Amino acid sequence: MKSWTRREFGGLTGAAVLTALRPRKARSQAKAKVVVIGGGVGGATVARYLASGTAPVEVTLVEPSGLYSTCFFSNLYLAGLRSFESLTHGYETLRRQYGIAVVHDSAAMIDPEAKIIGLSSGAKLSYDRVVLAPGIAFQDGAIDGYDAAAMQIMPHAWKAGAQTKLLRKQLQSMEDGGVFVLVVPPDPFRCPPAPYERASLVASYFQRYKPRAKILVLDAKSTFTGQDLFQDAWQRHYSGMIEWLPAEFTGGVKAVDVKARSVITAEETFKAAVANVIPAQKAGYLAQQMGLADRSGWCPVDPVTFESTLQPSIHIVGDAIIAGDMPKSAFSANSQAKACAFALASILTGSSPSTPHLFNTCYTFLAPDDAWSNAISYKPLAGTIRTAHASISKVDESSEMRRRAAREAEGWYDVFTRDVFG
Amino acid sequence: MIARRPGVTVLVGAWRGWRSKCKMLAACRAGFRTPQILGRSLVLAIAASPILLAASVHAAASNDQGGKIAAVCASCHRLDGGDRFIPSIVGLGEDQLTRSMLAYRLGERPSHIMQAIALSLSDEEIAAVARFLAAQRKKVGPR
Numbered sequence: 001m002k003s004w005t006r007r008e009f010g011g012l013t014g015a016a017v018l019t020a021l022r023p024r025k026a027r028s029q030a031k032a033k034v035v036v037i038g039g040g041v042g043g044a045t046v047a048r049y050l051a052s053g054t055a056p057v058e059v060t061l062v063e064p065s066g067l068y069s070t071c072f073f074s075n076l077y078l079a080g081l082r083s084f085e086s087l088t089h090g091y092e093t094l095r096r097q098y099g100i101a102v103v104h105d106s107a108a109m110i111d112p113e114a115k116i117i118g119l120s121s122g123a124k125l126s127y128d129r130v131v132l133a134p135g136i137a138f139q140d141g142a143i144d145g146y147d148a149a150a151m152q153i154m155p156h157a158w159k160a161g162a163q164t165k166l167l168r169k170q171l172q173s174m175e176d177g178g179v180f181v182l183v184v185p186p187d188p189f190r191c192p193p194a195p196y197e198r199a200s201l202v203a204s205y206f207q208r209y210k211p212r213a214k215i216l217v218l219d220a221k222s223t224f225t226g227q228d229l230f231q232d233a234w235q236r237h238y239s240g241m242i243e244w245l246p247a248e249f250t251g252g253v254k255a256v257d258v259k260a261r262s263v264i265t266a267e268e269t270f271k272a273a274v275a276n277v278i279p280a281q282k283a284g285y286l287a288q289q290m291g292l293a294d295r296s297g298w299c300p301v302d303p304v305t306f307e308s309t310l311q312p313s314i315h316i317v318g319d320a321i322i323a324g325d326m327p328k329s330a331f332s333a334n335s336q337a338k339a340c341a342f343a344l345a346s347i348l349t350g351s352s353p354s355t356p357h358l359f360n361t362c363y364t365f366l367a368p369d370d371a372w373s374n375a376i377s378y379k380p381l382a383g384t385i386r387t388a389h390a391s392i393s394k395v396d397e398s399s400e401m402r403r404r405a406a407r408e409a410e411g412w413y414d415v416f417t418r419d420v421f422g
Numbered sequence: 423m424i425a426r427r428p429g430v431t432v433l434v435g436a437w438r439g440w441r442s443k444c445k446m447l448a449a450c451r452a453g454f455r456t457p458q459i460l461g462r463s464l465v466l467a468i469a470a471s472p473i474l475l476a477a478s479v480h481a482a483a484s485n486d487q488g489g490k491i492a493a494v495c496a497s498c499h500r501l502d503g504g505d506r507f508i509p510s511i512v513g514l515g516e517d518q519l520t521r522s523m524l525a526y527r528l529g530e531r532p533s534h535i536m537q538a539i540a541l542s543l544s545d546e547e548i549a550a551v552a553r554f555l556a557a558q559r560k561k562v563g564p565r
Contacts, residue, residue: 335494357543359494379542
């Protein structure tokens with residue numbers, strides 16, 4: 001096992017460099033094996049921070065795909081403001097520079113007793129600790145008629161990839177004067193301000209290319225994150241273009257009619273030129289299969305070590321977990337992943353984990369040169385994670401401040417994805 | 423600057439060239455810089471060679487704390503200084519970093535992101551991360 005992970009997956013150079021950098025004492029110790037399953041933001045960050053520390057750990061990252069495209073900033077791609085390539089990242093640096101064995105396969109099962117992971121290819125990996133970053137899955141049957149086939153006509157575009165490209169294509173070929181219907185799921189879901197950012201940036205695209213088009217947001221909720229900031233911007237930038245209908249107006253989205261391309265609520269049926277249906281969500285497939293999710297559909301974890309409270313020795317980070325006040329976002333996943341990596345390093349070297357610094361920041365675009373941001377610090381408290389300090393953009397701040405936030409956001413994306421993927 | 427066991431695991435992500443030599447450099451800097459708000463580092467400023475050894479152990483311990491906090495910084499700031507549109511935090515002195523963080527905390531410098539960060543850190547933690555970041559400038563960046 002030891003030999004194939006390193007050799008076959010080309011991490012030899014990086015591993016040699018890292019070994020040379022480590023203190024002599026570490027080299028003589030047996031390395032603990034940590035397997036990270038899922039190469040999104042949470043998984044890649046855990047792997048990188050574990051591998052670049054001085055704890056003697058052999059890190060394997062299991063991820064079926066060779067490339068990862070970020071959902072964050074994909075609304076800029078939908079509006080034609082960023083290329084899809086600029087959202088896409090590989091695992092080469094993690095492999096070469098950090099000596100992480102990246103295995104392009106998917107985990108089919110975990111045996112927590114024997115501490116063995118079975119991969120879809122039939123190969124097996126043994127571990128001392130395993131970290132899952134399974135992301136989200138969609139709830140089945142939440143909207144009648146919205147199945148895998150319907151997603152090819154009415155994309156969700158809530159996992160970046162082919163779905164995002166499909167939605168972009170549909171928006172481009174939509175006739176001027178058409179209605180773009182955006183269906184927003186109930187809480188909790190990945191990236192709370194993102195549906196409204198999507199409405200804003202698609203509106204900026206329409207303004208340039210299809211000025212008679214309309215956007216209808218059918219929400220499962222009656223309020224939303226940053227509502228005052230969004231509604232102020234919709235008025236300023238796109239007057240009359242975006243209509244937001246909360247659940248109490250429509251009774252909620254009940255079904256879709258793919259052939260007629262219409263969205264059916266309890267009260268009314270809306271005909272769409274392009275429909276973007278974001279379904280209700282739950283923790284990713286492997287978490288469900290392994291019994292790591294509770295009745296809510298999400299995974300309860302210890303707020304210091306991110307160890308599952310349902311399955312000891314399995315750690316979980318990112319969108320799949322119940323993180324108290326922390327939203328499901330890439331930034332949260334990155335922050336939790338660092339905390340988890342530090343905690344694992346402590347556990348594996350026999351010391352006790354220290355209280356983590358948890359943080360979330362969102363840059364949210366209202367228009368190409370108008371962005372708002374928020375920043376919240378969190379602390380573990382009584383078995384969960386609670387807000388410590390929060391700070392958010394205000395409706396009346398200057399347009400110069402908003403322009404600066406939009407520029408900062410661009411710079412942030414580069415730094416952040418480097419922090420994750422190396 | 424919590425007293426920790428020497429040799430405790432240090433985990434820092436975005437930079438890796440972290441060796442005893444650098445710890446020594448950081449220790450010297452921590453030891454001989456005039457402490458401002460950092461009351462407890464006064465203890466280190468007494469000078470002379472026996473203190474150096476103590477300072478080295480101490481810096482290694484507090485660098486562990488500083489490194490973990492710097493990992494929070496690394497979500498938005500490059501630790502090799504190549505930032506675009508975001509202020510760089512490398513190449514600055516410990517005092518300057520400390521003063522900046524305290525100014526953000528008081529709202530004297532505008533940035534609600536930095537204010538939330540600064541409010542979440544104690545004086546001691548600000549001192550630890552400032553010391554850690556100031557030591558980074560002597561190193562080659564991660565790439």
